[in-house]
């Protein structure tokens with residue numbers, strides 16, 4: 001196994017690498033560093049984001065620079081201000097034991113005179129965005145006519161962002177004999193054009209297969225109705241209590257809307273898009289880095305600068321217009337050898353795009369089920385139990401303990417546990433206990449649609465459609481549910497009809513004349529301690545258009561505390577948990593139900 005010592009790096013760099021805690025070079029570093037340290041050559045390196053490209057060019061560049069000479073010797077072009085700053089910081093860390101070596105960042109949105117004076121003081125390495133760089137050249141504030149090395153980092157992104165002409169102009173100010181090192185995640189036609197036009201017989205290295213995603217990323221897709229996208233997004237987040245994610249939307253408007261909805265629903269979310277000022281974007285990014293934001297909702301353009309490690313999930317709220325963009329999105333997770341998941345919410349009509357992407361990334365997607373409400377409750381319940389178990393005890397509470405003991409006097413340990421868990425868990429239970437299956441991928445999809453349109457017409461002057469919170473999971477099929485309702489209410493043989501049993505809830509119809517007796521019978525009606533709830537279904541199931549903020553939506557789970565639902569008695573009133581009817585944590589059943597987001 002190769003180490004940094006065998007790559008030909010000098011002692012000051014090795015020392016800095018140790019400080020950084022890098023133990024072993026990444027693949028692109030292993031391949032690129034010896035080439036770049038060896039004979040002078042141009043290079044094209046293709047590697048995914050998060051594979052360590054900065055060091056792959058940074059180490060050799062630093063070693064080749066002569067710090068005793070003050071003029072600019074190396075120029076790194078990078079697509080965004082954020083990346084530019086990040087590369088600058090990294091290079092400074094790498095070069096910390098090399099006295100006299102100065103690195104300066106040049107980017108838009110900050111004082112050009114300040115940047116110019118930094119350059120004037122001497123910067124052997126300049127890291128720049130193309131726009132500002134061109135500006136400075138035009139104003140004579142920088143001299144790059146003597147550089148030895150030019151690095152085009154994230155070349156594909158720079159071209160995507162329309163910097164082709166700027167790059168061309170900048171390069172025309174550099175000496176012919178310089179060496180050009182091009183780094184890119186993908187190799188679209190435009191990048192090969194650059195390589196041909198501006199480079200001299202470059203050595204080409206590829207990490208992984210061309211255009212493919214990093215192998216530590218798992219790709220999943222979830223099929224939902226187009227109106228259910230947002231609900232599906234929430235479920236994906238709720239099924240991963242520790243999520244730290246970027247959610248990609250296609251437009252600024254969608255981005256803003258989704259972020260606002262998430263915030264309103266209690267999630268730690270924020271939007272990142274081009275309509276925000278630079279200052280606002282910086283604030284958002286800094287909160288995201290500190291993990292104060294768990295869901296960053298971004299457009300592709302705005303997300304270009306995101307180089308945050310530890311992102312657990314990338315969620316494609318919508319697929320990008322350009323399939324190539326998918327690689328960039330998914331590359332935001334699975335960085336530095338960590339595992340990551342890239343999730344895509346698609347409608348049935350978009351399914352063929354999935355196979356298209358599979359071809360490009362040369363990796364397979366897994367079809368996953370959007371978790372049901374009860375699965376989420378289960379996951380959240382266990383997450384909460386674990387959180388309680390792992391919480392360090394705060395001894396400041398010790399002095400209150402006698403009083404607290406008084407308050408809780410008479411509760412058994414078991415009751416106490418149930419109550420503590422219910423306090424937090426109630427939010428999820430209240431929200432999810434009656435929700436429907438969002439998956440549009442089942443063979444029953446056509447049935448679903450039929451049911452939807454039927455749903456509209458099913459409640460009319462003569463007939464009423466109801467929602468009931470039991471389903472096949474409770475052991476009902478249409479026949480037994482029909483009998484159960486009929487017998488419970490005391491109705492005649494054909495009084496209950498159009499029974500449609502779903503996983504955890506069902507629908508049925510009765511004549512309007514039976515409406516009052518049905519609703520009355522099921523008012524605060526319990527079986528085995530579990531409330532069986534019947535409501536008039538005002539719309540077809542699955543159609544939330546124009547839906548008033550009704551019971552089913554009355555509380556939303558999220559990451560913030562302070563939702564008062566439990567205090568209102570919502571959870572306790574439902575009583576389902578206590579009797580374990582629905583929450584039978586049968587291990588066999590659980591593993592089956594939970595597969596896919598364990």
Ligand code: ADP
Pocket residue numbers: 021022023024025026029047048049050051052053054055307309335336
């Ligand atoms: P890329 O430019 O390919 O997207 P970066 O250069 O930004 O990737 O590196 C991604 C992360 O991996 C950074 O946090 C970086 O510090 C870290 N990293 C780079 N090389 C190594 C290594 N050899 N060992 C451990 N971590 C590394």
Ligand code: MG
Pocket residue numbers: 050053054153
């Ligand atoms: Mg990079």
